[in-house]
Amino acid sequence: MKILIKSATVVQPESKYHQQKVDILLDNGKIEKIDKSIAAKADQTIEKENLHLSLGWFDSSVCFGEPGYEERETLDNGLKTAAKSGFTSIALNPTGNPIADQSTSIKFLKSHSGEYGVEVHPVGALTVKSESVDLAELFDMKNSGTVSFSDYKKPIKNPNLLKIALQYAQNFDGLVQSFPQENAIARNGCAHEDYQSTQLGLKGIPALAEELQITRDLFILEYTGGKLHIPTISTEKSVQLIKEAKKKGLDVSCSVAIHQLVFTDEKLQNFDANYKVLPPLRTSKDAKGLIKGLKDGVIDMVTTDHCPIDIEEKKVEFENAAYGTIGLETAFGALQKIFSTEKAIELLTKGRERFGLNTSVLEEGAQADFTLFNPEEKYTFTKNDILSTSKNSMFLETELKGKVYGIIANLKFTEA
CATH class of the missing domain: 3.20.20.140 (Metal-dependent hydrolases)
Known part of the structure; x- marks a missing residue:
């Protein structure tokens, strides 16, 4: 399965793409190509407002x-x-x-x-x-x-x-x-x-x-x-x-x-x-x-x-x-x-x-292990935002900054 991520700002100081806006093409969970613009056929294209990407x-x-x-x-x-x-x-x-x-x-x-x-x-x-x-x-x-x-x-x-x-x-x-x-x-x-x-x-x-x-x-x-x-x-x-x-x-x-x-x-x-x-x-x-x-x-x-x-x-x-x-x-x-x-x-x-976990750097050939997010979106956290079965959050009615779009890891894209 091929996934194309469009116009994502990279937040990873260890990577040469840090703070750059790039397209990323994934093939079965591996990074096939990183470039400023990629025109390729993909099974899924991810385009989001103010899209950012990190490890x-x-x-x-x-x-x-x-x-x-x-x-x-x-x-x-x-x-x-x-x-x-x-x-x-x-x-x-x-x-x-x-x-x-x-x-x-x-x-x-x-x-x-x-x-x-x-x-x-x-x-x-x-x-x-x-x-x-x-x-x-x-x-x-x-x-x-x-x-x-x-x-x-x-x-x-x-x-x-x-x-x-x-x-x-x-x-x-x-x-x-x-x-x-x-x-x-x-x-x-x-x-x-x-x-x-x-x-x-x-x-x-x-x-x-x-x-x-x-x-x-x-x-x-x-x-x-x-x-x-x-x-x-x-x-x-x-x-x-x-x-x-x-x-x-x-x-x-x-x-x-x-x-x-x-x-x-x-x-x-x-x-x-x-x-x-x-x-x-x-x-x-x-x-x-x-x-x-x-x-x-x-x-x-x-x-x-x-x-x-x-x-x-x-x-x-x-x-x-x-x-x-x-x-x-x-x-x-x-x-x-x-x-x-x-x-x-x-x-x-x-x-x-x-904790002994692998830490990959964003580069071609590496396995995808990404978090996708918008760092600027502000909102007030309510019960409707709780995903857990239990609802015991002390952050209810607190104003937060930054929304998650999802993750790409272990060959899967899970959208928030």
């Missing part, structure tokens, strides 16, 4: 429901949502039932790769049933296709367990994740501990809970060596701790959830449970520190931290509501409220290398 986007932290919680999100609809939101690759967290803590679970998730053009990269559970007691079958899962190991939002309570995991994973270049929260400090808090939580009468999770855990983990990493990823940091001081660790030469990376850059704990005034996330929304000072961390390159990547939650677990008292927000659909439009288009694309693709 396919990657999200390092995505949750669906299946297996076990299909009412939240199925793999089929989740991958369709990812594709229509511009993502050609996702790292899928072990949040199903059963937990993906062995090779058979990883193979099941990998079997869905390529649906709607989206490549599924499973994250295997670090410990058996994510109970933070015994290490899971890390080597077997690595051989089956897992890209990292994590218990998602469950902190590693036993420091010796993290030590052993980092040491063991070095034998096969495994990437270990550690969620940055000390539960003995966080306890049963549900909001950032500060003025807002006090005023609203909500139990707080102090920034100390995150920063203490990060300090512990970095000390362990310095002792063991290995590769550590700290997902979804949320405080200004966390950025500084990781910056100092990188200066020491430690092999550490980190991410931040996009909603932490856009919203603060002031949004809790109406007790809307869509704003209940973990780590909690912090202060404007923290948000500014996180944005600076991205600009300085200390924070390696952004994530949607996409987490579908069905309405029964959100339409309850704030303290009893489940944590999580969906974010795939709003990722690009939200980032462009803060960064330039080029920076936004960099942040949406930068995590690929850390």
